[in-house]
Amino acid sequence: MSRLNGVNGCGGDLNGVTSGAGCWTIGLINAKAKYLTAETFGFKINANGVSLKKKQMWTMEPAEKDLICFRSHLDRYLSVDQYGNVTCESEEREVSCMFEVSVTDDAQGRWALRNVTRGYFLGAAGDKLVCNAKVPTDAELWTVHLAARPQVNLRSLGRKRYAHLSENGDEIHVDANVPWGEDTLFTLEFREDKYAIHTTNNLYLNRDGKLNPDCTRENLFCIEYHHGSLALRDYQGQYLSPIGSRAVLKTRSNSVTKDELFALEDSLPQASFVALLNGRYVSVKQGVDVTANQEEVSDHERYQLECDAETKRWYIRTMQDKYWTLESGGGIQANTNKPTSNALFDLQWIADGSVAFRANNGKFVASKKSGHLFANADTPDDEAARFYFYLINRAVLVLKCEQGFVGYKTNSNVKLECNKAIYETIKVERGENGQVYFKSQQGKYWHACGDGVMADADAPEGFFIELREANRMAIKSTNGQYVVAEKNGGFRLSDTDPSRATLWEF
Missing domain, CATH: 2.80.10.50 (Trefoil (Acidic Fibroblast Growth Factor, subunit A))
Known part of the structure; x- marks a missing residue:
């Protein structure tokens, strides 16, 4: 076995690899193909999970020296007492919570977890967790299922x-x-x-x-x-x-x-914007001025959207590493590589599927007939203050909610559900006026019906993507209804209230 060395500090969750070097969100699978599980009540743990969902996710955190700890979805740490009893009730990272990780050289590359204070390896005996093996056998070897955003x-x-x-x-x-x-x-x-x-x-x-x-x-x-x-x-x-x-x-x-x-x-979202006023792409091709004047998309019309965690507003970054910025006269230029408060914009999603940008002066960005952008509109009602949004760096999507991934219902290859352990990759085709079409790997399009959302149509049906958080979107039909997740795994259109829209991790 070869030692796997430990690491640095953790931050908040990012991509299943927690932000901050060294932290991963994982599932641990034993030799009987069951997941280590932290039950919701009583801090009970077992090894009988059948798939990787919330209760089977563990944050692997670096501890002192080369050691790591495992934190459950309830923010409690896996620990071992002097008798080999395994519990998950500790709120603090004590020495009894620390493990040394080894990886085997077998074909599976399974991991062995040796508790530091006990000196024995973590294993599973039926539903029960034990820590009594001096040398790891099959029962003490774990497969790591990385819970990364796909x-x-x-x-x-x-x-x-x-x-x-x-x-x-x-x-x-x-x-x-x-x-x-x-x-x-x-x-x-x-x-x-x-x-x-x-x-x-x-x-x-x-x-x-x-x-x-x-x-x-x-x-x-x-x-x-x-x-x-x-x-x-x-x-x-x-x-x-x-x-x-x-x-x-x-x-x-x-x-x-x-x-x-x-x-x-x-992968941060990257987008292009089309001004409703003239149907042209917003561009920085001409230099520092941000202007809606291009008919096609090149690198000058692609922007990265970076969410500010504190304000929930957005920085808009060009491929030349410059940020859209509000100038003193109200104009929008891309002339700074150090984002300031004047580089922050609110994204407001409009009923017709377009988006409006509210600048730091409280005004909305509007395009002039020349295409130049100025933050001088009082409301987004004016056509000049609205833009169609295209998410350009997602030719395929993988969607996830708290219940699981979006995929096909068991024994069906057309009806979609949102509680699947295995995701379905969804092709994204661009439509007109900000619309996108979702297409299955079998070549059929999504369409909404009374029974939910099916992927069996020959003709495309339009949807709008609304970017709400750094890695979460709302999906809206052209009649204004949002796609929501239901407790039973249902995946369907609901009402038009954006506050009740499901935010899909992508």
């Missing part, structure tokens, strides 16, 4: 660059300075207790660096945790890393150095 950016610690799909769409290169566009998005698929890297052109990364349409043993990797970073190992014991001048992602080394380590990062 679509992430992949950053190499060695190269200090981001992975992206190659221009030909047949390799992954790790040489992007910033993760712009859908080609830097990758889906981590948990398959056969391992992980596959799925690209936006619907291919899987092979260990030799090529991309394949089918997922086989050559495309599956074990996950390892090193100093809070990620390493991915193939079935021959070699690790993924960027190779050569083109930084092609493939396996080569049998050991882990900085070159084999990666960070998973949230």
